[in-house]
Amino acid sequence: MAGAASETPTAHPSDNMRARARAGSPVARLRRISWSPALLLLGLVFLVALFAPLLLGDRAFRVDLNAMLEPPSAAYPLGTDENGRDVLARLLWGARATIGIGLGGAALAVVIGVALGAAAGYCGGWIDGTAMRVVDFALAFPSLFVILLFSAVFNTGVPQLIVLIGLTGWMTVARLTRGVVRSLATSPFVESAQAIGASDVRIAVRHVLPNATSVLLIASLSQLNRAILTEATISFLGMGVKPPEPTWGNLLIGAQDYLWSAPWLAVVPGVAITATLLAIFTLGDHRR
Amino acid sequence: MLAFAVRRTGQIALTLLLLLLGTFAVLRAAPGGPAPVLLGADYWSPEREAAINESLGLDRPLPVQLVLWGRAVLVGDFGYSYFHRRPAADVVAERIAPTLVLGLVAWVLSLVVGVGLGMLAAHRQGSLLDRAISACGVLALSTPTFWLGIVLIVVFAAWLNVLPSAGLVTIGNEDSLADKAWHLILPALTLAAANGATLVLYTRAATLEVLGADFVRTAHAKGLGRRIVALRHVLRNAAIPIATVAGLSLAHLLEGSLVVETVFAWPGIGHLTVSSVARRDFPVLMVIALVVGCIVVATTFLTDVVYRWLDPRLGYE
Numbered sequence: 001m002a003g004a005a006s007e008t009p010t011a012h013p014s015d016n017m018r019a020r021a022r023a024g025s026p027v028a029r030l031r032r033i034s035w036s037p038a039l040l041l042l043g044l045v046f047l048v049a050l051f052a053p054l055l056l057g058d059r060a061f062r063v064d065l066n067a068m069l070e071p072p073s074a075a076y077p078l079g080t081d082e083n084g085r086d087v088l089a090r091l092l093w094g095a096r097a098t099i100g101i102g103l104g105g106a107a108l109a110v111v112i113g114v115a116l117g118a119a120a121g122y123c124g125g126w127i128d129g130t131a132m133r134v135v136d137f138a139l140a141f142p143s144l145f146v147i148l149l150f151s152a153v154f155n156t157g158v159p160q161l162i163v164l165i166g167l168t169g170w171m172t173v174a175r176l177t178r179g180v181v182r183s184l185a186t187s188p189f190v191e192s193a194q195a196i197g198a199s200d201v202r203i204a205v206r207h208v209l210p211n212a213t214s215v216l217l218i219a220s221l222s223q224l225n226r227a228i229l230t231e232a233t234i235s236f237l238g239m240g241v242k243p244p245e246p247t248w249g250n251l252l253i254g255a256q257d258y259l260w261s262a263p264w265l266a267v268v269p270g271v272a273i274t275a276t277l278l279a280i281f282t283l284g285d286h287r288r
Numbered sequence: 289m290l291a292f293a294v295r296r297t298g299q300i301a302l303t304l305l306l307l308l309l310g311t312f313a314v315l316r317a318a319p320g321g322p323a324p325v326l327l328g329a330d331y332w333s334p335e336r337e338a339a340i341n342e343s344l345g346l347d348r349p350l351p352v353q354l355v356l357w358g359r360a361v362l363v364g365d366f367g368y369s370y371f372h373r374r375p376a377a378d379v380v381a382e383r384i385a386p387t388l389v390l391g392l393v394a395w396v397l398s399l400v401v402g403v404g405l406g407m408l409a410a411h412r413q414g415s416l417l418d419r420a421i422s423a424c425g426v427l428a429l430s431t432p433t434f435w436l437g438i439v440l441i442v443v444f445a446a447w448l449n450v451l452p453s454a455g456l457v458t459i460g461n462e463d464s465l466a467d468k469a470w471h472l473i474l475p476a477l478t479l480a481a482a483n484g485a486t487l488v489l490y491t492r493a494a495t496l497e498v499l500g501a502d503f504v505r506t507a508h509a510k511g512l513g514r515r516i517v518a519l520r521h522v523l524r525n526a527a528i529p530i531a532t533v534a535g536l537s538l539a540h541l542l543e544g545s546l547v548v549e550t551v552f553a554w555p556g557i558g559h560l561t562v563s564s565v566a567r568r569d570f571p572v573l574m575v576i577a578l579v580v581g582c583i584v585v586a587t588t589f590l591t592d593v594v595y596r597w598l599d600p601r602l603g604y605e
Contacts, residue, residue, distance in 0.1 A: 140303050140584055144543040145561070145577070152565040152573060153314055229432055233547055236434050237562050252438060256551070259438065259453075260446045267442070270435030277430035 038282035045276055049095040059086050060093035061244055069262045079264050082254050090246040091268060097235075097247035098273070101161050102228035108166025109227070110220045113173025118209065120174070121181030122200065128178070135171045143168035144233065151239035161240055165227045176219050180212040221284040225277050232273055248273050296592070300585050304578070311577040312357065315570045316350055326370055344370070367571035371564070376571035380557065380579060386456055387549070387556030391541045393476045398484035398541075399534055406491025407526075411518060413496060421488060428485035433544050437478040437551035444474060454553035475552040479544045483537050490533050491526070498526045528599045535591025539584045 052060075064084040072079045078087040120131035147156075147164045154160065184190065185208065193203045209216075234240035235249030243250055248269045255265035323337040323346075341347045345356065360367065366377040409421040445453035452458065452471050498504065499522060507517045542558075549558035557576060564572045596602045 137303060137306075140581070140588065141307065142539055142543045142580065142584060144546055145580055148546070148561060148565050149311065149314060149573065149577065152568055153317060225430070232432050233434060236432075237547070237550060239562075239565060249432075249434075252435065256438065259442050263442045263446065266435075266438045270432060270439065273435065274427070274431050278426065281426055281430060 036282070038279040041275060041279040042283065045095055045099060045279075048092050049099040052093045052096055056089050056093060059089040060246055061085065069258060069265075071262070072264060078268055079262070081251075081265055082258060082262075087251075087265065087268060090251060091248070091272060094246035094248045094251055094269065095272070097158065097241045097245065098228055098231055098249070099276075101158060101165065101231040101241075101247075102224055104162035105165030105169065105227035105231070106220065106223040108162060109169035109223045110173050110216070112166065113170035113219075113223075114177050114209075114216065116170070117174035117177025118181050121178035122185050122203075122208065124182070124185070128182075131174070132178070135174050139171050141168075143230065147230070147234055148237070148239055151234070156234075156239060158241065161231060161234065165230050168230075169223055169226055173216075173219050173223060176215060177212065180215045181208055184208050184211055218284050221280050225280050228273065228277060228280075296589055300589060303585055304581050307581040308361075308574070308578060309354075311574055312354060313350075315573060316346075316353060366575045369564075369569050369572045371567045371569045372572070376569075376575045379572055380560065380575045383555055383557050383560050384579065386554055387542075387545055387558060390472065390475055390479060390548070390554060390556060391538070391545055393472060394479035394483065394544075395534075395538060395541055397476060398480040398487055398537070401480070402484040402487025403491045403530060403534075406488040407495050407518075407523070409488070409492045410495035410499060413499075418492075422492065425485040425488040425492075428481050429489070431481070433478060433482055434547045434551055436481055437474070437548055440474050440478060441551070456555055475548050475554050478551070479541060479548045482544060483541055486537065486540075487530070487533065491530050494526045494529045495522060498522050501525075528595065531598055532591060532595050535587060535594060538587040542580060542583060 048055075062085065064080065066084070067076065067080050068084045069082055070076055070080040076086050076088065078091065081087055081090065116131055116135075120128040143165075146168055147161075150156065150160070150164055156164070190203060190207060193207055198206075231240060231247065232249035235242075235247045236252050238250070238253060241247040241250060243253070251269040252266060255262070255269075258265055323340045324332055326340060327333075327336055338347070345353060348356070357367070364377065366375065368374065369376045369379045372379050405421050405425075409418040412418050441453045444451040451474050453474075456471055457464065457467050458471075504517060504521060507521050508514075545554075545556060545558035546561055547558070548554065549556045550562050553559070557579065560572065561576050563569075564576065
């Protein structure tokens, strides 16, 4: 009798909800999401990032020496940069690097943070103490400095940036997760699951974590914001994705020299970053 | 209290030691090293690179390098900057003051404006003012610091031509304090923006939480005026989390200075870090790592002490 609970799948109240949510065609499911301007903007950004090569070909890299530093016009809706390249094309292509690295870095930070935080919060005792000591120690180093130091030594391309951003961001997630898991670990439903003999891992994953989703979602969104901002900053400082590969950050490197003559070069990428970050932030607010 | 201080000092020393070891290992593990940068593409040859590496001591085994470097550090010799050809410690020491000035001014500014607006928003929750302040805070948080700096330069220096766009002083006016203050305005504003926004949102949340407490209701019920309640009861209790965030934000300001100093060509440590990274100037980077580590660790420690002093419920464990 003792092993029965872990052998047969137990019915869960949320199973019914999940079954209903899965019902209907993809279009019906799409319609059920509460669309907001923020979500639409993010969807647009994501699609642009995904399909930029198809839409643009090589327009983001083509140099037209007759049209350097042109203001916005019919041919070039956002003007051209100091190398004669189409700013709009570079902006759209730049979404790939920024969003890609942002998503990757945030995902890594969340995975590491949730795993360590949940383990610390659920196990308690010396595991918890050591984990939190490690978190405090890791928090002592400002992430930008750490990433810059690494980029002084090693070549920082896209994968390295994702790893660096993830490794410098997991600490906040871990702290949050640990807090939530600790408060949930003493709940009655956890106690009863332990009483019928469910394993610790099963309890943590199947019962505790689903109840922490709202906190984790907000943490994930703020990690995404942080990752995008970090990537843009590192690329702006010249140590991230390097030209000619565009990213919203490094589009501003060249713009700095032409602030008097071509201010649109500086304005456009920043608007893109700000709008995206605002949309992500608003999304988090909506969910609440 | 004494045991607390001793234990904390031990932790700080350990952290700094590990920081130095880590930085040393990372920098020395660099493929290539400074020789290619020092020689430049035209002048480079394997023999010249070997000669430079030997003169800089980079061809010795790693543990030997560490011991030699450790011994030198203990007497205050941090080696010569590869790029500036001067003692690395001097190069860094010259640039600490501008960063400290910029950082402290920005910190005070963000503290005053951030906490003030945050409390205002909380006391008038739901009003148009509250929503405007919160929206501005969110907007400031979403704006990349480097872009904000560039936009401010475009608006105030290029367009309106009222503020300088770069540097610490105008050439020829080196002794004028007013000129320095003039140059400080835009960088300080830029640096204070993100931090101030965090403080506004955090203060608002913390104050709202305190405002909902029973003792505030009791104070009002006793007949105390709104201002007295706000100052004596709400502020005192909300100050605890706010002080923590404010203290820890100093480290964030240090990160922000990396970007702000680059945009405004402010001759501080942030700018030095970025240029040294590009030049792979290891001695300078090691000194900067030590300085930054000390600053961060010191501010965290001070914040911890202040936090425990403000809230008597916490012990000094």
